Amino acid sequence: MSKIIACYKWVADEADIRINPDQSVDITKAKGKISDYDKNAIEAAVEAAGKLGGQAVTLTFGNAGAKPSIKDALSRGPEEAYWVKAAEADQADGAVTARALAAAIQKIGDSSLVICAEGASDTYARQIAPRIGAILNLPVISSVIIMTFEGNSLVATRKLEDSLETVKVELPAVVAVLPEANNPPLPGLKAVMAAGKKPLTEYSAADLGIDFKPRNQVVAVKGYVMNRKNIIFDAGDSVSRVKELAAALRKEGVL
Amino acid sequence: MWYMTEERQLMLNVARDFVQNEVKPVALEIDKSCRFPLELFKRAGELGFLGVTISEEYGGLGGDQTTLALIMEEIAKSLPVLTVAIGAHSLLAGGLLEMLGTPEQKKKYLAPAATGEIMLACGSTEGAGGSNQAEFTTRAVLDGDEWVLNGNKVLISNIGVADVYIVLALTSDIDPATKSGMSCFIVEAGTPGFVIGQPEHKLGWHGSNTGSISFQNCRIPKESLLGPLGGCLQAMFVSATAEFLSCGPVSLGMAEGAYEMALEYSLERMQKGKSMFDRFQVTRHKLVQMWGEIESLRALVYSTYAMRDAGSMELARGRLLKCKGAEVSEYVAREAIQLIGGVGTVVDTGVERFWRDAKVMAIGGASVEALMDNIAMLIKNKTV
Numbered sequence: 001m002s003k004i005i006a007c008y009k010w011v012a013d014e015a016d017i018r019i020n021p022d023q024s025v026d027i028t029k030a031k032g033k034i035s036d037y038d039k040n041a042i043e044a045a046v047e048a049a050g051k052l053g054g055q056a057v058t059l060t061f062g063n064a065g066a067k068p069s070i071k072d073a074l075s076r077g078p079e080e081a082y083w084v085k086a087a088e089a090d091q092a093d094g095a096v097t098a099r100a101l102a103a104a105i106q107k108i109g110d111s112s113l114v115i116c117a118e119g120a121s122d123t124y125a126r127q128i129a130p131r132i133g134a135i136l137n138l139p140v141i142s143s144v145i146i147m148t149f150e151g152n153s154l155v156a157t158r159k160l161e162d163s164l165e166t167v168k169v170e171l172p173a174v175v176a177v178l179p180e181a182n183n184p185p186l187p188g189l190k191a192v193m194a195a196g197k198k199p200l201t202e203y204s205a206a207d208l209g210i211d212f213k214p215r216n217q218v219v220a221v222k223g224y225v226m227n228r229k230n231i232i233f234d235a236g237d238s239v240s241r242v243k244e245l246a247a248a249l250r251k252e253g254v255l
Numbered sequence: 256m257w258y259m260t261e262e263r264q265l266m267l268n269v270a271r272d273f274v275q276n277e278v279k280p281v282a283l284e285i286d287k288s289c290r291f292p293l294e295l296f297k298r299a300g301e302l303g304f305l306g307v308t309i310s311e312e313y314g315g316l317g318g319d320q321t322t323l324a325l326i327m328e329e330i331a332k333s334l335p336v337l338t339v340a341i342g343a344h345s346l347l348a349g350g351l352l353e354m355l356g357t358p359e360q361k362k363k364y365l366a367p368a369a370t371g372e373i374m375l376a377c378g379s380t381e382g383a384g385g386s387n388q389a390e391f392t393t394r395a396v397l398d399g400d401e402w403v404l405n406g407n408k409v410l411i412s413n414i415g416v417a418d419v420y421i422v423l424a425l426t427s428d429i430d431p432a433t434k435s436g437m438s439c440f441i442v443e444a445g446t447p448g449f450v451i452g453q454p455e456h457k458l459g460w461h462g463s464n465t466g467s468i469s470f471q472n473c474r475i476p477k478e479s480l481l482g483p484l485g486g487c488l489q490a491m492f493v494s495a496t497a498e499f500l501s502c503g504p505v506s507l508g509m510a511e512g513a514y515e516m517a518l519e520y521s522l523e524r525m526q527k528g529k530s531m532f533d534r535f536q537v538t539r540h541k542l543v544q545m546w547g548e549i550e551s552l553r554a555l556v557y558s559t560y561a562m563r564d565a566g567s568m569e570l571a572r573g574r575l576l577k578c579k580g581a582e583v584s585e586y587v588a589r590e591a592i593q594l595i596g597g598v599g600t601v602v603d604t605g606v607e608r609f610w611r612d613a614k615v616m617a618i619g620g621a622s623v624e625a626l627m628d629n630i631a632m633l634i635k636n637k638t639v
Contacts, residue, residue, distance in 0.1 A: 067261075068264065068265070071262070071265055072265055072268070075265065186269060186272050186273060186276075186302065187269060188269070188301060188302045189266050189269060189302060189303030189304065189307065189316055189318075190303050190316060192262065192265045192266050192269060193262065193318075196262060
């Protein structure tokens with residue numbers, strides 16, 4: 001049965017990330033979670049499988065710490081999970097991640113659609129879908145908010161800066177969805193229990209015949225300080241102060 | 256935590272998401288308006304919280320008590336009263352149906368209860384005897400193919416919103432030797448002669464529909480008898496024990512809810528350029544004492560639940576959990592109000608309701624004093 005593959009990333013929960021006074025970023029107390037945007041990708045795969053036929057499955061590239069994500073992802077509806085398990089995943093850049101995922105997609109075999117989120121909630125680099133498409137020589141549709149199917153074609157609505165674009169593509173294809181694509185439901189406890197019984201396939205670098213050596217090296221991650229101008233309009237009556245405020249906002253390009 | 260497994264953690268995550276996004280935004284409004292949170296109860300059913308301990312055969316998860324405890328603790332951090340409704344539904348009434356029901360009764364009532372399709376209530380407490388079943392006056396008499404019920408019950412949870420009531424009534428005087436005489440009946444809302452009162456306005460547990468029900472020549476089919484004639488007292492003790500146990504995690508959640516508010520306030524409220532936390536040693540010490548009580552209760556709750564799941568828990572420990580839980584939650588909530596000060600007494604701040612709910616916890620279902628007497632007898636008889 002043809003597979004609809006939802007790719008997701010296990011990220012540090014931003015609610016637990018602390019910026020130290022020296023602007024260094026402390027993620028030591030951060031719990032892991034499936035990137036919020038990737039929950040949209042998983043839900044999109046489940047919905048697509050319902051409309052298109054086939055089997056929704058999940059795919060992630062992560063180290064041993066990503067293990068809790070497997071059941072979590074499966075509890076959201078997909079029937080099977082694939083995990084490219086590698087310690088190097090922590091240091092992987094977009095190129096390595098896409099290579100790993102693309103190799104796994106090839107290994108999985110018959111797939112009609114690969115769905116990613118537009119970006120992950122940690123780096124939001126927006127590289128994975130286009131890179132997978134390039135490696136596998138598949139068409140890529142990004143910024144998707146609506147997907148419908150006509151036979152073996154996908155008709156997708158893309159949300160652009162100031163317009164909606166509708167595109168049609170023959171499957172297989174790679175899609176990147178925006179959060180507006182759906183509203184992922186909270187899985188019930190029965191789905192959580194059932195997730196433990198669904199199959200999981202693990203791949204190593206050797207299984208996929210690739211290495212995970214990144215070309216980019218992250219040398220520092222620092223928090224940034226947002227400097228406020230602290231301008232107070234306190235002279236004159238309220239009408240003139242509002243006019244002054246509006247003029248200042250226009251000058252800054254806000255209005 | 257030692258009691259956490261991957262599966263329990265995932266289930267807890269579901270509960271956290273539910274509480275954060277659906278319960279917390281309406282918790283204060285429910286307390287202020289005293290309305291029953293029906294939409295949250297139904298949602299709890301959809302998510303599987305109502306059927307955690309109900310067997311898989313009847314639509315539940317067939318899960319353990321510890322999993323239910325984790326969920327109850329999480330909900331109680333924001334809206335303790337929702338756990339009261341769940342406890343009455345799943346543990347008291349649901350527990351009796353699971354233990355005593357025929358396959359047909361379970362299929363008809365337990366399966367839809369597991370998913371929240373119908374709501375259950377348990378009619379036990381009476382005005383004269385309180386929770387002491389030996390002094391009950393509600394009676395059921397068989398007349399042809401029907402049972403005829405007469406009597407009154409007080410302080411019953413889920414009244415008016417429940418679809419089905421599991422009612423305790425005497426079918427003969429209690430035999431002191433065999434303890435027989437008490438029977439259970441299934442009574443559907445809307446049955447002629449079954450009168451449901453108005454919810455009482457209480458100190459705490461606002462939003463729990465607690466009130467009186469009465470039976471005035473209420474005729475129900477012969478098949479409405481749940482379990483053996485005159486032999487349901489032991490089952491009632493078992494389901495009541497499950498409810499006493501649940502007071503542990505619920506109290507823990509209430510204490511944590513109040514403590515977190517006090518800690519946040521102490522860290523953020525500035526006086527003379529310093530937070531209350533940094534400025535006053537008494538603030539720091541109070542918070543440490545509160546945290547210590549919470550952690551002691553957590554250890555007691557989950558070790559007791561581990562014994563319960565292993566089938567090795569003595570009866571006294573279930574009762575102890577309710578006593579200790581009520582004490583700790585009342586203490587922590589009281590101290591949280593004290594730390595927050597005048598603002599803490601304002602209803603809209605949302606901390607004083609934990610104290611009101613904790614106070615009711617010391618009484619509702621069975622008073623701490625009654626349970627301590629129970630425990631004392633068990634200690635005397637060396638069954639602890």
